[in-house]
Amino acid sequence: MLRPNDTKGKLIVVEGIDGSGKSTQIDLLYKWLLSKGYSVYFSEWNSSALVKSTTKLAKKNQAFTPATFSILHCTDFADRWENSIYPLLKAGVIVLADRYAFTAFARDIARGNDPHWVRDMYSFAFMPDAALYFRVPLDIAVERITGSRAKLKYYEAGMDLGLSDSYEESFKIFQGRILTEYDKMVDEFGLTRIDGTLPVKDQQKKVRALIKQILRDFEGLPNPDKKPIIVENPQAFKKRKKGGK
Amino acid sequence: MASSEFYGAGFPYRDFGKLTGKLIVLEGTDGVGRTTQVDMLRYWLEEEGYAVADTGLTRSELTKSGLDAAKSGHTLGPVTMSLFYASDFADRLENKIIPALQAGFIVLSDRYFYSMIARDSIRGIDKNWSRDLYGMALRPHLILYLRASVPSLVQRLIHGRGLNYWESGMDLHMADNFYDSFVAYQTEVIKELEELAREYNFVPIDADKPPLEIFEDLKRPIRLLLHNRLTRSERPF
Numbered sequence: 001m002l003r004p005n006d007t008k009g010k011l012i013v014v015e016g017i018d019g020s021g022k023s024t025q026i027d028l029l030y031k032w033l034l035s036k037g038y039s040v041y042f043s044e045w046n047s048s049a050l051v052k053s054t055t056k057l058a059k060k061n062q063a064f065t066p067a068t069f070s071i072l073h074c075t076d077f078a079d080r081w082e083n084s085i086y087p088l089l090k091a092g093v094i095v096l097a098d099r100y101a102f103t104a105f106a107r108d109i110a111r112g113n114d115p116h117w118v119r120d121m122y123s124f125a126f127m128p129d130a131a132l133y134f135r136v137p138l139d140i141a142v143e144r145i146t147g148s149r150a151k152l153k154y155y156e157a158g159m160d161l162g163l164s165d166s167y168e169e170s171f172k173i174f175q176g177r178i179l180t181e182y183d184k185m186v187d188e189f190g191l192t193r194i195d196g197t198l199p200v201k202d203q204q205k206k207v208r209a210l211i212k213q214i215l216r217d218f219e220g221l222p223n224p225d226k227k228p229i230i231v232e233n234p235q236a237f238k239k240r241k242k243g244g245k
Numbered sequence: 246m247a248s249s250e251f252y253g254a255g256f257p258y259r260d261f262g263k264l265t266g267k268l269i270v271l272e273g274t275d276g277v278g279r280t281t282q283v284d285m286l287r288y289w290l291e292e293e294g295y296a297v298a299d300t301g302l303t304r305s306e307l308t309k310s311g312l313d314a315a316k317s318g319h320t321l322g323p324v325t326m327s328l329f330y331a332s333d334f335a336d337r338l339e340n341k342i343i344p345a346l347q348a349g350f351i352v353l354s355d356r357y358f359y360s361m362i363a364r365d366s367i368r369g370i371d372k373n374w375s376r377d378l379y380g381m382a383l384r385p386h387l388i389l390y391l392r393a394s395v396p397s398l399v400q401r402l403i404h405g406r407g408l409n410y411w412e413s414g415m416d417l418h419m420a421d422n423f424y425d426s427f428v429a430y431q432t433e434v435i436k437e438l439e440e441l442a443r444e445y446n447f448v449p450i451d452a453d454k455p456p457l458e459i460f461e462d463l464k465r466p467i468r469l470l471l472h473n474r475l476t477r478s479e480r481p482f
Contacts, residue, residue: 050320051329054311063307066258067335067381072308075328082322112258120377124324 001119002101002127002189009089009221010214011126013100015182016134017175018156019141020196021203025134026098028204029211033094034228039221041088041229045099048079062154066111069155073104074121081125084231089126092221093229101125102133102185110177111161129214131189132207136196138176146171249482253380256339266346267470268383270357271463272442273391274434275412276402277452278459282391283355285460286467290351295471298345299353300337308333316411323368330361331378338383346383351471358382359445363437367430368417384482387470389463390438390447395431397453399424446481 005011012029014022026042033040046055055072058064064072085095101122108118136144146152146168154160157167158174185191192210194203250264271279271286287297312329315321321329345352358379366372393401402408408423410416414430415423442449450462469475 050315050318050325051311053314054308054329054332057310058307063336065256065336065339067256067339068307068332071328071332071335071378075325075332078325078328079320079322082325083320114254114257114380117254117377117380120374120380121328123374124371 001123002125003123005089005126005129007086007089007126008092008219010094010130010218011085011089011097011128012094012130012132012211012214013097013102013128014132014134015099015102015106015191016136016196017106017138017141017178017182019144020134020136021144021200022132022134022196023098024200025132025194025203025207026096028200029207030096032208033096033211034223034226037223037226038215039091039093039223039229041084041093041095041231043080043085043095043097045097045103046073046076048076050079050083051076059153059155062160064155064160066108066113066160069111069160070104070108070113070118071121073108077101077104077122078124088229088231092219094215094220097128100128100131102131102182102189102191105185106178106181109181110158110174127189130210131191132210133182133186133191133193134196134203135182135193138172138179140197141179142172142175250383251380252382252384253377255381255383259339261343261347264343264346264383265349266351267387268342268346268352268354268385269467269470270354270359270385270388271391272356272359272388272438272447273393273452274360274398274431274438276398276405277391277393278401278456279355279391281456282460282463283353285456286353286463289460289464290353290467296348296350297353298341298350299355300341305333305336305340307336323365323370326368327361327365327370327375327378331358334358334361334379335381338381343383354385357385357388359388359438359441359447363434363441366437367414367433386481387466387475387479388445388447388481389466390442390449391452391459392435392438392442392449393452395428395435398431399427402427446478448479 014026016022030040030042089095104118109115152167152171157171159170163173164170186193194206271283273279283299287299290297342352362375365375408427413423413427415426419429420426448466450459452459466479
């Protein structure tokens with residue numbers, strides 16, 4: 001299971017199926033916290049520079065199985081955990097994560113992996129101080145995604161599971177499974193449910209009220225210049241320079 | 246498939262049917278001569294008429310380039326490295342080893358996940374976490390453990406491919422030079438492997454002997470396995 005946070009920092013995560021509006025909410029939260037003078041770091045799911053080339057290649061070649069999909073996404077998380085999230089929490093930073101271990105618990109299990117196996121794999125990470133779960137009914141989320149984006153991607157639509165030949169149909173079934181897993185985790189992990197069908201502003205009000213409570217008496221690392229924190233991976237940096245971009 | 250064929254949950258989303266082949270693992274630390282022995286065993290088994298497939302650590306198409314790049318820098322953390330190797334392991338197991346076993350091959354695995362647990366444990370990774378992670382692993386039919394002393398490893402490597410950064414555990418800052426670091430690190434690795442040998446029922450083979458004698462010692466338990474005559478203490482389960 002997830003360990004308790006024993007650092008001076010605070011860990012706040014948002015969760016929800018695609019199209020739940022969680023990224024919009026965490027972005028607003030990020031800007032607000034920064035403007036208040038907190039040291040804030042933002043970490044996104046599947047964004048490790050070290051693991052990126054491997055994930056990209058596997059997606060392109062459709063080479064993932066449910067197990068390797070799961071382990072490699074945990075590898076990505078572990079790299080962000082070891083190189084940024086954990087040390088920054090130790091330093092007293094507020095770390096915001098757009099998707100966290102719960103995404104793996106929902107998705108990897110919807111793909112047929114063993115629930116205990118996936119949970120054990122992430123047991124090096126902390127239970128967040130706040131885990132906000134943006135809940136929207138399936139049809140609304142599906143409409144938001146299929147209406148706004150050009151084309152669903154293979155793994156995003158769960159095409160590897162052979163649920164349907166149609167990307168859209170497969171996406172619906174797959175997202176439905178993920179939604180079921182999320183709903184189960186509300187009690188298991190005490191996720192805070194926020195109604196993702198409410199107007200953006202109303203949702204943000206609830207989010208801020210909640211976070212205010214969590215940050216009561218919180219000192220944290222000072223940030224007098226209100227500067228964002230960027231963690232460069234020197235290896236990724238070197239690569240980019242080599243490529244001339 | 247009965248789940249007892251796996252150490253843990255295996256790959257619960259797939260039914261592999263009956264695995265008619267045999268999985269034989271060669272374990273042992275760096276420079277112990279595993280690769281040479283795998284080559285000789287393969288030749289021997291093929292001559293005897295068996296279909297043989299071999300596989301080693303980090304040879305998966307999925308992770309090879311990414312893992313090489315990650316290891317070339319200094320930002321690779323121990324948990325990340327451990328998981329990277331586990332991805333590779335799962336990929337080879339699911340896409341190479343198991344299909345070969347379905348087809349009735351003898352699979353010779355140059356190492357298995359035990360070495361990875363040993364190496365990770367020295368880098369501060371919780372052993373229970375590692376064991377859970379490798380719950381997807383298939384139980385081999387036979388685990389041959391090439392047991393060598395550090396002086397014989399040093400002798401073999403210095404006259405062979407040389408001491409390298411990872412095999413010397415230079416990332417652990419145990420010493421200021423490759424030789425002292427190699428000795429300190431490999432002593433730790435061997436200690437861990439000895440512990441795993443008891444836990445997982447490795448069949449120990451004295452690897453301080455000359456390669457041809459080791460080869461003969463390896464053939465004996467393999468013959469027994471292929472004729473279903475291994476004793477209980479020689480079977481991994």
